[in-house]
Amino acid sequence: MPTPRTPSVAARRALALAAALAALPGCQSFKLGGLGRDAKPDVALAPAPPAAPALPSRFTFRLPPYCFISDVEMQPDAPLFRDLAKLRDQVYKELQLPAGSAVVQVYLFENKDRYEQFMQARYPGLPTRRAFFVAQPRTLGGPEDLLVYTSWGASTQQDLRHELTHALLHSVLKDVPLWLDEGLAEYFELPPENQGVNPAHLEQLRGGNGMGGLFKPDLSRLEALGEVKSMNRPEYREAWAWVHLMLRTTPEAKAVLTAYLQQLRANPNPGPLGPKLKAVLPDPEATFEQHLAGLDAGPKPTARR
Ligand SMILES: [Zn+2]
Numbered sequence: 001m002p003t004p005r006t007p008s009v010a011a012r013r014a015l016a017l018a019a020a021l022a023a024l025p026g027c028q029s030f031k032l033g034g035l036g037r038d039a040k041p042d043v044a045l046a047p048a049p050p051a052a053p054a055l056p057s058r059f060t061f062r063l064p065p066y067c068f069i070s071d072v073e074m075q076p077d078a079p080l081f082r083d084l085a086k087l088r089d090q091v092y093k094e095l096q097l098p099a100g101s102a103v104v105q106v107y108l109f110e111n112k113d114r115y116e117q118f119m120q121a122r123y124p125g126l127p128t129r130r131a132f133f134v135a136q137p138r139t140l141g142g143p144e145d146l147l148v149y150t151s152w153g154a155s156t157q158q159d160l161r162h163e164l165t166h167a168l169l170h171s172v173l174k175d176v177p178l179w180l181d182e183g184l185a186e187y188f189e190l191p192p193e194n195q196g197v198n199p200a201h202l203e204q205l206r207g208g209n210g211m212g213g214l215f216k217p218d219l220s221r222l223e224a225l226g227e228v229k230s231m232n233r234p235e236y237r238e239a240w241a242w243v244h245l246m247l248r249t250t251p252e253a254k255a256v257l258t259a260y261l262q263q264l265r266a267n268p269n270p271g272p273l274g275p276k277l278k279a280v281l282p283d284p285e286a287t288f289e290q291h292l293a294g295l296d297a298g299p300k301p302t303a304r305r
Contacts (some may be wrong), residue, residue: 018294056069056108084160084161087164094247095263104168108156131148132254148160165187180239186243196248223272242288256279
């Protein structure tokens, strides 16, 4: 099974931790505690991990709704931050959601080694990925803390767009089904000029390699996946393609997705989306294949892959 290329999963589904973050100038401070909503008992009962390497703390930079924290000095007018400043509006406008106001804490480690050391010590049950989003329930209830971890590197912009999309969704929705969470993050992870097209995914899907050469789109199968470990490269690709189909084919298909997201604002489990899509697309799988066949791969991504 290939290692997922994609940077993250919504790690909230398998987390157990107890740690306290130091107060950070210019940022919201809070305590981590308690368990992820779907934390497994074997994880929850594990002894506390040894002290994790320190979080970055030297520099903080607020760019609402994000608070970036790094040991590397950041330039607020850098292209990376100008791009991320627009991401919130892009996501909420395209998905027709009201903007959230929750602070998203973004920890940017100075290099991959320090990031991985921290993650392995603090979140020992998680697979190795380039970046993570964590929605951490608070011990005393209330809104979840929204945390992003990654390191500086060639893929920082793409990884942050992906993870911050998760954070933006979780800041306004009660929950997000795993497949949809990843499909939307994949859709928004490349710059707006890509029009949501991920050329690498498109090439793979057109080549029939989505599922080991036997790819057949199957939204009901995707919707049944509830475990982070069951989402791998083929599932990320297919989730992206279903999201792109809904957002970029017909107004009716887009309305199915936006109505579903509106439901998720109040109801964490509104049931499967597939039957609603079938009501406006009689043969969704055929439409899926036609849509991919007709897509323009668009501008090539910059040299991050
Ligand atoms: Zn993700």
